[in-house]
Amino acid sequence: MSNTKSTQRRRGRPQGDEVKIAILKAANELLEEQGLSGFTIDAVATRSGAARSSIYRWWPNRGALAIAGFLAETAQKIAYPATGSAVADIKSQLMRVAEVYGQKVGRTISALVAQGQSDPEALKALLEGYVLPRRDEAKKVLARGVANGELRAGIDFDVVIDALYGPIWYRILVPHAPLSREWAAALADHVFGGLMASPAAPEGVVDAAGSTAPPPARRRAARRAVPQNPPSRGS
Amino acid sequence: MSNTKSTQRRRGRPQGDEVKIAILKAANELLEEQGLSGFTIDAVATRSGAARSSIYRWWPNRGALAIAGFLAETAQKIAYPATGSAVADIKSQLMRVAEVYGQKVGRTISALVAQGQSDPEALKALLEGYVLPRRDEAKKVLARGVANGELRAGIDFDVVIDALYGPIWYRILVPHAPLSREWAAALADHVFGGLMASPAAPEGVVDAAGSTAPPPARRRAARRAVPQNPPSRGS
Amino acid sequence: MSNTKSTQRRRGRPQGDEVKIAILKAANELLEEQGLSGFTIDAVATRSGAARSSIYRWWPNRGALAIAGFLAETAQKIAYPATGSAVADIKSQLMRVAEVYGQKVGRTISALVAQGQSDPEALKALLEGYVLPRRDEAKKVLARGVANGELRAGIDFDVVIDALYGPIWYRILVPHAPLSREWAAALADHVFGGLMASPAAPEGVVDAAGSTAPPPARRRAARRAVPQNPPSRGS
Amino acid sequence: MSNTKSTQRRRGRPQGDEVKIAILKAANELLEEQGLSGFTIDAVATRSGAARSSIYRWWPNRGALAIAGFLAETAQKIAYPATGSAVADIKSQLMRVAEVYGQKVGRTISALVAQGQSDPEALKALLEGYVLPRRDEAKKVLARGVANGELRAGIDFDVVIDALYGPIWYRILVPHAPLSREWAAALADHVFGGLMASPAAPEGVVDAAGSTAPPPARRRAARRAVPQNPPSRGS
DNA sequence: TACTAACCGAGACGGTACGTCAGGTCTTGGT
DNA sequence: ACCAAGACCTGACGTACCGTCTCGGTTAGTA
Incomplete structure (x- = not known):
């Protein structure tokens, strides 16, 4: 430099x-x-x-x-593991992140985010220097998962990353309850596994709520791969 | 009072x-x-x-x-709808929250969270005056969903709420991309519907990573038998 | 009223x-x-x-x-005695004032004077309610002294009162040393008796400095009798 | 320093x-x-x-x-003159002080004294930085006067200084009448010259009130009348 | 005996100054 | 050129009193 x-x-x-x-x-x-x-x-x-x-x-x-x-x-201390399974990698890394962020690093990050709220430059630096690079890394793992067939082809990586990591940041910034590996594991399971008892519900929701962005491509692919997969929303 | x-x-x-x-x-x-x-x-x-x-x-x-x-x-401006479906209610409210938080309210909340990082009293007030009450509200809706049979009995409400709302707070605090109804809809779909191409994967992860709360039974059972099976985790 | x-x-x-x-x-x-x-x-x-x-x-x-x-x-607590001798009355009252002002009353008065420096109304009230009436009282005693023949006829009562009481106020406001009856007695003696070794000096000063109020009577008497006697204290 | x-x-x-x-x-x-x-x-x-x-x-x-x-x-603007006569020096300086204090300096000093009444540090600083040094200066002049034979040997310098300068401070703090050169001259004359018509009176008072500091100049006149009166302080 | 106006306690309100603290800039002298 | 030290300006903080005001409750003389 x-x-x-x-x-x-x-x-x-x-x-x-x-x-x-x-x-x-x-x-x-x-x-x-x-x-x-x-x-x-x-x-x-x-x-x-x-x-x-x-x-x-x-x-x-x-x-x-x-x-x-x-x-x-601090930033580079949390690296991704690289086993065969993308999902396993993500989940174990998520648990590790939850664990690490639950300690001193969490204090630091929350301070940086707070600083960013009244300091656009700091926010930009945090995004470009930390958040986005790590999201890119995560996207690569997700892409591997899709390539593997572990994950559906149509998923929106940004949404998935938000769903996985957003809660962690949320919990360090709004600490209504402590972070833990167990919580992170449950979170991963929920996100990867879904919550629905019956697969039919979501579509109704979508229609009812006026969603304009149904993700159909994935669904079709999914349907092919997992024929009797019941959560077919369109069916 | x-x-x-x-x-x-x-x-x-x-x-x-x-x-x-x-x-x-x-x-x-x-x-x-x-x-x-x-x-x-x-x-x-x-x-x-x-x-x-x-x-x-x-x-x-x-x-x-x-x-x-x-x-x-500002706080009370975002109420839950109350239609029949709990899932539909949550999803549409999530979308509305995303929409509203994407505007001025988001600035306010992010400022409050930032303030809270260096002011424990403020953080406590935000939690007790806003976050926790709203989480309680959400839990009621989720409970209704479980009672309805829309949602599995074993889900951990706190985790679900973190998974649904955490990403929103994350995005207003770390604005790597704008909030939108569509994003919120996709998020809801992911969380409610899961991401897995094959339902078997999570268990492996669970085993590998030492998770203590795997939700596998339902999915397999659901796949097989499907409909209104309410297999409570505790059973 | x-x-x-x-x-x-x-x-x-x-x-x-x-x-x-x-x-x-x-x-x-x-x-x-x-x-x-x-x-x-x-x-x-x-x-x-x-x-x-x-x-x-x-x-x-x-x-x-x-x-x-x-x-x-507090104000009326200090009354003049009324014996035969005006000078004795003044002196004993001066000693009593010094004694009393050396205690709590002194704190009060100094506070009032201080207040008066930034509050013209308060100053006026203090003057009219306390200072001037007491000066008038003192003037009456002095007049009695003149009538008695104890005091010279030409003295300026205001100057005398300033010379007698000014030092007391000065000492409570600028407390370089504590007030005491002894000090007050010495003060009275100095003022009533003068300091000069030789009576000739003041006139020269008066002439040189343009004084308009020479006190001649006493001095003449003194000049006659006691020329250049330098009465050492230790003798 | x-x-x-x-x-x-x-x-x-x-x-x-x-x-x-x-x-x-x-x-x-x-x-x-x-x-x-x-x-x-x-x-x-x-x-x-x-x-x-x-x-x-x-x-x-x-x-x-x-x-x-x-x-x-402001403080150092008022210096002592240094002519031959100590008494003349003091008197002319007293007049100058009265003149100067009657103007802006008086406002300042009264403000400082007022401040000192509720601020011990300020009072101490005023004393040590201004009052006491100037008193020391005055004492030197008085000592010169005693050495000269202009002043009696037994006088208590502190009392004399109080008697001379006290009234000035009193008048700026309790302004019942304006300061003037003439007033100061009269004050000096009174203090240096005494007020008594007859020199005998004070002793009575002194005895009665227990004074330990008799004024001797007068005493010389008195000595005639009361020869062996030896009210030497040291005895 | 009932009226009623003034008294009284309480405390909200708009101000002003205090002394503290942190941020960010600038200016030295030393290395 | 880099560095430690620290003077300097700016501006917000939270505190303490001031003097004004507006209430609700009380009470003694009058009607």
Whole structure:
């Protein structure tokens, strides 16, 4: 990024990465420990041993610093497993995410989202630096699942990801009950398995509620593959 | 509520409702229009015509005022429909929620959640004043669905509600894509209908990942026998 | 005061003095105990058991209340003695004033003066209600002294009173050292007796500085009798 | 004072004196023009062009600022003259003080004293920063007068200073009549010259009231009449 | 004896200033 | 050129009193 050619040295004192790293580390720790309220530029400066001006030299404001700290330190810790089954991979990763987000990372993420509500740049950075890349990853796994035949062909990946991961973010932001692996497992089962006792109901709902976007293609494919699959909505 | 008998008048000058109402109205408008950043006690005072001290007389801090404004003005605007079908009711309400939250109410709610991340009281107020009551309402509808035979008996209402509403909150807080009725309809269909191409998969996942709450029996049974089998999980 | 003829009774409930008295008492106590900073309308109301509005019904603001409390409760406690000698009366009263002002009354007076600096009405009330009447009293005693032949005929009573009582007020307002009877006695002696070793000096000063009020009588007597005697204290 | 060696530079941005000076200047002007009531931190900030936070960085509260403004701007304007005669010096300085205090400085000082009545720190600062140093100066002049033989050896400097300057402070704080050079001259004459028509009276009083500080100049005259009266304080 | 106007307690209300805190900018001197 | 230190301006926070006002309840003299 800011590197010129390595042969071409700039004048003056070269930038020591230690300062930057110390700042990011301190930022991340504060975010984990105290959330947004304790995350003060001054606090970061004090903890890192850096000066406030050094922070502002590299990041334009506290939102940017928060995101940067998160991305540098925490973001990449949750990787997808890669077994044979896409569904199994997703489910186990979902459980792991629920577990991890239930701890310090959750505090951090909720702080970042909160910051984003009054700081469009921070929101954008969070989206582009974390949310969207991870959604892309998830989509790849889902695509593998479709290719495998584990999942129906017509599913809308974005909707599925929202259905799987949305509840987790919801629970860390609106903590009406703690996150747990068990809850995540149940969530995955519900989403993958459906809830209906009788397959006929949804269509009625769709008609009744005026839905304009019935997903028929999937259904047909599904019908082929699982002939006696009763939840055929159209039938 | 906190009134003693109506015959028992309180001493002192009675509170003029106009002021309180004007304050709440102004608070709500500011929250809708500008989110958290524009939501200042001073701004509320100016817009409402009240004095700052009058605001602080009734609400201890800005978080409490934000919640109160939302609850007083906006919260009750989204009611459940009550047709015959529980599932249809939920789905159509979900779509309506998605629609409404996609507009000004969404800004307000996201601001409130953000505020809650650094203000435990505000978070508590939001939960107790809005989230939990609405979840209870939803649970009643779900229970009706189970009683109807529309839904399986074994489902965990909290998980279902998380699966249905979590994604909406997620999307207003992390707006990677706009909310829409269609998206909500698709979401409902996914959750109610499931995603699996083959119903066998989840169990494998469950086994692999150590889930303790697999809902397999129903589906197999349903597939076989189908109709109004209400196999309660506990049985 | 605001009474119309005593025969002409007004309709309605007459004013009960208890409330007024309780208010004044509380006001005075607060002033004595805590000075200006603790003297709050609210504090007075609470301590007296009266309502704030009752206070404002009778006194226009806190300054007026402070003065009224002082005048009603404390002011008249210091009376002049009346022996034969005017000088002795003044001196003993000065000592008594110093003693009394050194205690709670001093706190009260200093608070009132302080209040007066930012409240012209209060200052005026203090002057007219306390300071000037007492100065008039003192002037009478001084006049008696002149009539007696105890004091020179040409003295300016206002200047004398300033010289005698000014230092007391100065010491309670600028407490560089505590008030005491001894100090007051020394003060009286200095003022009544003068400080000069040689009586010639003042005239020179007077001439040089343009004084318009030379006190010649005493000096002449002194000049005659006691030339350059430098009576050391230790002798 | 607080400087370490000049070679030892402090880190960080050095303080720009302009800001501090502008603040003190504004503070002083406000005090002169409007007294305590107009002396608001906000007003000082506005007039000086500085920020409120800059004021609070250097002074802990409004009392401290008031004192500082006075000491920095006004306090040193009144110096003692230094002619041969101590008495003449004191008298002419007293007249000058009366003249000066009768104008803007008087407003300032009365405001400071008033502030001091509810702010012990401010009172202490006024005493230590202004009152006591000036009293010390006056004592030096008085000592010179004693050395000269102009003044009696036994006089208590503190009492004399109270007698001379107390009335001035009294008059600016309790302005029953305006200050003037003439009044000050008369005051000086009274104090230096005494008031008694006959020198005998005070002793009676002294004895009766237990005074321990008899005024001797008069005594010389008295010595004739009451020769062996040795009311030496030390005995 | 009933009326009725003033008294009284309570407290809502619009204001103003306080002192605190954080954010973000700028200016030094040192390395 | 980078960095620590910290002065500086801005603006919101929550608190404390002020003085005004509007209620409901009470009470003593009058009709």
